[in-house]
Amino acid sequence: MPASTPPLTTVLAERLTQAVTAALGEAYAGLDPELRPATRPEFGHYQTNLALRLAKPTGRPPRELAETLREHLELTDLCEPPEIAEPGFLNLTLRPATLAAAVTGLLAGDRLGVPAADPAQRVVVDYSSPNVAREMHVGHLRSTVIGDSLARVLAHLGHDVVRANHLGDWGTQFGMLIEALLDERADRTGAHDRAGSDNPAGSDKPAGPDDPPGAAGWPDLAELGRLYQRARTRFDDDPEFAERSRRRVVSLQSGDRETTQVWRGLVAASLAGFDSTYARLGALLTDADIAAESSYNDVLPGVIADLDSAGLLHESDGALVAFPPGFSGRDGGPLALIVRKSDGGFGYVATDLAAVRRRVDEIGVDRIVYVVDVRQSLHFDQVFALARLAGWLPQRVRAEHVGFGMVLGEDGRPFKTRSGENVRLATLLDEAVAKAAALLDERGSQLPEPERTAVAAAVGIGAVKWADLSNDLGRDYIFSLDRMVAMDGNTGPYLQYAHARLATLLRRADAVPSRVEVLEHPVEQRLALALTRFGEAVDEVGTTLEPHRLCTHLFGVAATLSSFYEACPVLRAEQPVRASRLALCDATRRVLATGLDLLGIVAPDRM
Ligand code: ARG
Numbered sequence: 001m002p003a004s005t006p007p008l009t010t011v012l013a014e015r016l017t018q019a020v021t022a023a024l025g026e027a028y029a030g031l032d033p034e035l036r037p038a039t040r041p042e043f044g045h046y047q048t049n050l051a052l053r054l055a056k057p058t059g060r061p062p063r064e065l066a067e068t069l070r071e072h073l074e075l076t077d078l079c080e081p082p083e084i085a086e087p088g089f090l091n092l093t094l095r096p097a098t099l100a101a102a103v104t105g106l107l108a109g110d111r112l113g114v115p116a117a118d119p120a121q122r123v124v125v126d127y128s129s130p131n132v133a134r135e136m137h138v139g140h141l142r143s144t145v146i147g148d149s150l151a152r153v154l155a156h157l158g159h160d161v162v163r164a165n166h167l168g169d170w171g172t173q174f175g176m177l178i179e180a181l182l183d184e185r186a187d188r189t190g191a192h193d194r195a196g197s198d199n200p201a202g203s204d205k206p207a208g209p210d211d212p213p214g215a216a217g218w219p220d221l222a223e224l225g226r227l228y229q230r231a232r233t234r235f236d237d238d239p240e241f242a243e244r245s246r247r248r249v250v251s252l253q254s255g256d257r258e259t260t261q262v263w264r265g266l267v268a269a270s271l272a273g274f275d276s277t278y279a280r281l282g283a284l285l286t287d288a289d290i291a292a293e294s295s296y297n298d299v300l301p302g303v304i305a306d307l308d309s310a311g312l313l314h315e316s317d318g319a320l321v322a323f324p325p326g327f328s329g330r331d332g333g334p335l336a337l338i339v340r341k342s343d344g345g346f347g348y349v350a351t352d353l354a355a356v357r358r359r360v361d362e363i364g365v366d367r368i369v370y371v372v373d374v375r376q377s378l379h380f381d382q383v384f385a386l387a388r389l390a391g392w393l394p395q396r397v398r399a400e401h402v403g404f405g406m407v408l409g410e411d412g413r414p415f416k417t418r419s420g421e422n423v424r425l426a427t428l429l430d431e432a433v434a435k436a437a438a439l440l441d442e443r444g445s446q447l448p449e450p451e452r453t454a455v456a457a458a459v460g461i462g463a464v465k466w467a468d469l470s471n472d473l474g475r476d477y478i479f480s481l482d483r484m485v486a487m488d489g490n491t492g493p494y495l496q497y498a499h500a501r502l503a504t505l506l507r508r509a510d511a512v513p514s515r516v517e518v519l520e521h522p523v524e525q526r527l528a529l530a531l532t533r534f535g536e537a538v539d540e541v542g543t544t545l546e547p548h549r550l551c552t553h554l555f556g557v558a559a560t561l562s563s564f565y566e567a568c569p570v571l572r573a574e575q576p577v578r579a580s581r582l583a584l585c586d587a588t589r590r591v592l593a594t595g596l597d598l599l600g601i602v603a604p605d606r607m
Pocket of ligand 1: 126128129130131166167168355370372
């Protein structure tokens with residue numbers, strides 16, 4: 001079977017559609033053949049409830065319809081004779097030779113049955129998007145992990161993916177941050193005239209305003225997080241500080257040199273921190289993917305002016321608001337969306353409107369995917385609605401908010417440390433990696449350094465990612481390292497181990513054949529069937545934007561693989577079975593490796 005052969009499911013669906021037309025006429029030609037994977041092994045490989053569906057429109061009993069369809073079905077080249085199950089299901093069982101040829105086809109091509117998107121689209125994936133001077137929290141972890149996986153899947157399907165890190169680097173909070181930074185710097189150097197000093201807080205070595213931002217001497221992200229807390233407290237307690245902070249916002253917005261310099265330092269120091277998290281997570285994001293909030297600053301007045309001249313703005317208590325259709329407030333009246341605050345400042349909404357415009361007009365996008373906490377769904381729904389109303393987001397461009405749930409602690413409450421602070425991402429990853437190292441030791445892993453350290457990192461990080469990706473997106477999930485970093489159950493390490501075990505087996509074989517010729521055992525057949533569905537699973541993630549579907553598929557493959565090992569010896573088998581089993585193992589290894597890679601999870605060759 002050449003690599004370009006359509007997937008088996010597609011062929012079976014076409015044959016069913018032809019049977020419907022042949023049996024009942026053109027009137028039913030457009031019907032969904034409702035081909036589904038069989039729910040139980042005794043039902044074969046696929047089933048369809050077409051006959052049940054057709055009973056009503058045709059006025060004929062389902063059982064009789066099923067028989068008529070069976071008569072018209074041309075499947076002898078692919079399937080055993082179809083069977084009918086009460087009350088009118090048609091069960092299809094692929095012939096072993098069909099499955100064997102399909103796996104051989106997977107091995108011959110380089111896409112493992114993953115279709116190439118047609119037409120390919122330009123897709124912006126807006127993800128990660130942490131805020132400057134704040135450490136990333138678990139919500140940003142989710143966005144980074146989920147967004148990265150979606151970016152990988154969409155690119156693998158052939159789309160032109162533009163990653164967008166909508167960095168939170170602008171807003172009134174920078175007034176108090178810069179003010180606090182300058183104050184603390186003055187205290188440290190003992191200078192009372194701040195204009196002459198240029199050594200920001202947290203530094204041992206003075207960093208001058210012309211030093212590259214982020215150079216030694218700038219506080220790191222953890223220190224900035226603490227600075228942020230101190231600035232907040234002072235802003236709330238000290239009216240004089242609050243007033244200076246407000247003036248500092250004005251200086252920043254008017255491009256004052258010293259202010260801008262300090263702001264740049266804050267951004268760069270934060271980015272250095274984010275980048276190290278990205279590197280650790282193996283995320284694709286680089287500085288080139290940054291589309292920061294500040295980059296829209298200059299066009300915000302134009303956004304407001306255009307909305308205004310389109311007659312879409314209203315004044316409300318000094319603020320400018322719009323009423324995108326379809327939303328109502330608690331009083332049942334239309335729900336206002338604030339696009340300019342009463343103090344004249346622009347906020348999150350205006351920036352997102354500007355981002356939509358740039359993505360459509362300048363980037364030429366066909367689809368925009370926002371990977372952000374589900375609690376922001378109203379924001380996105382309203383922004384999309386207003387952008388459509390303003391004509392900035394044409395109907396042909398899809399805008400989707402991939403909203404994810406919260407991460408909870410083992411007590412089922414929002415994930416906090418014992419002292420009530422947000423859990424630091426770096427600490428969390430450290431713990432996961434330490435647990436992974438312990439797990440490897442416990443299992444008697446004999447890897448030499450530095451491989452051992454690298455594998456522990458891959459397993460720890462992989463465990464966290466798998467837990468994050470394998471859950472239903474919108475649902476909250478409990479962060480339990482013990483459960484994530486376990487070798488059994490639906491975990492990252494289980495999948496990685498399945499892959500490593502295959503790789504080890506294949507290394508031990510003298511040569512790995514590239515064809516599956518015999519496929520007698522039912523478990524072998526089930527494994528082959530699962531492999532032929534890999535492409536569908538990847539394609540589904542591209543459509544639904546739900547990475548857990550790929551996890552479910554891969555977990556199914558790994559579980560079937562375990563049954564296969566129990567029932568079918570590989571290296572000890574006689575020829576020609578041995579050769580076919582080795583080829584089947586090779587195809588399985590490739591599916592697991594590619595699947596894990598699309599989830600952003602490293603698959604070591606041994607563990
Ligand atoms: N910085 C925001 C936050 O931390 C997320 C931004 C998401 N992207 C967007 N285009 N609004 O909540």
